[in-house]
Amino acid sequence: MALHEGLCTNCGSLMRLNDENESTYCIFCWAEVNTAEGIRLGVDASGHKYENVEYAEPATEVKVAALQAQGLGGASVMAAVPARRAAAVEKRAEGKLTPRERVALQNKPIVKPYCATKHRVAIIGGVVAFLLVLSAVALPIYLTRENKKTALKEKLPTFLAYANEENRLNIERQRNQVIIIVSPAATSENEALSIFQNYAQAYAEVYEITEEAAQAKVEVRLFDSESGGYNIRMIDGEVKATDLN
Structure with a gap:
């Protein structure tokens, strides 16, 4: 049996x-x-x-x-x-x-x-069509972001001496508006504000917007091992650096 x-x-x-x-x-x-x-x-x-x-x-x-x-x-x-x-x-x-x-x-x-064969074919066809539409929308957005990020990185060495060192910086968000920087030495508030101004200027050139508009969008997070670092962004219409401690 x-x-x-x-x-x-x-x-x-x-x-x-x-x-x-x-x-x-x-x-x-x-x-x-x-x-x-x-x-x-x-x-x-x-x-x-x-x-x-x-x-x-x-x-x-x-x-x-x-x-x-x-x-x-x-x-x-x-x-x-x-x-x-x-x-x-x-x-x-x-x-x-x-x-x-x-x-x-x-x-x-x-x-x-x-599930009949014709239904399985229809389901598979629908999934494939959805993925194609998703790719058609997402791929151009992804490529644009990566191209802009590359252009921004090419401008960083002009005002950031250690920009090409490994694990020193990372550009984030969909429109590359946040940059995280790890300084090899202690930093000051004036240095942090200067980096913000330079990144906003580079951002304005890459995205073809005014520098004022760029300042309203970007945010710089500058870390160092001694003071902790600063978070620099526009608050209530004024660029301010706040401690990261």
């Missing part, structure tokens, strides 16, 4: 099929499924048309056997048997499942959702 994973030939639900049985009833639509055909669909269901015929529920004995074949032990059918068996039903606290019900839920077969 060997158990196989297969599909219902009528509704496409996932089934557990025993190759010793010629057929098994699907517990979702109650179609009688040929074992060999169900196993074949579990391997490759392409080209198969699911009829989704509505079948009447079979006799209790057939339902019990079908549930047992799926590892459910027929518990849900036995609960529907006439009241003479009601005394044997496990008691449970209000709102709680009995141990048998918990096991039944854990062993309940997972229904494999069926």
Whole structure:
């Protein structure tokens, strides 16, 4: 005896099929499924048309056997048997499942959702189209930002002697308006303000805006190991340097 994973030939639900049985009833639509055909669909269901015929529920004995074949032990059918068996039903606290019900839920077969080939193609096509549109919008923005960043970095050595040293600076944000600088020596507030003015001027040239507009946009964060450094930006219409301590 060997158990196989297969599909219902009528509704496409996932089934557990025993190759010793010629057929098994699907517990979702109650179609009688040929074992060999169900196993074949579990391997490759392409080209198969699911009829989704509505079948009447079979006799209790057939339902019990079908549930047992799926590892459910027929518990849900036995609960529907006439009241003479009601005394044997496990008691449970209000709102709680009995141990048998918990096991039944854990062993309940997972229904494999069926998606027609044409639907899969449409979904994949939609995803690809979305990615193409996203790339068409995002790529030019990214390239513009990187080109502007390169142009700004080329101007930095004119007023920042250590601009080309490794791990000394980083330009951030979508429009490169924030520059983080790590000074190799102690800095003063006047030096910080001078760096801000020079970066704002370089920013204005690269982005082709006025220097006043650039000052309103840019922010310089100047770090040093002794004083801590300064954060320089325009506040209430005035360029100010505040301690980073």
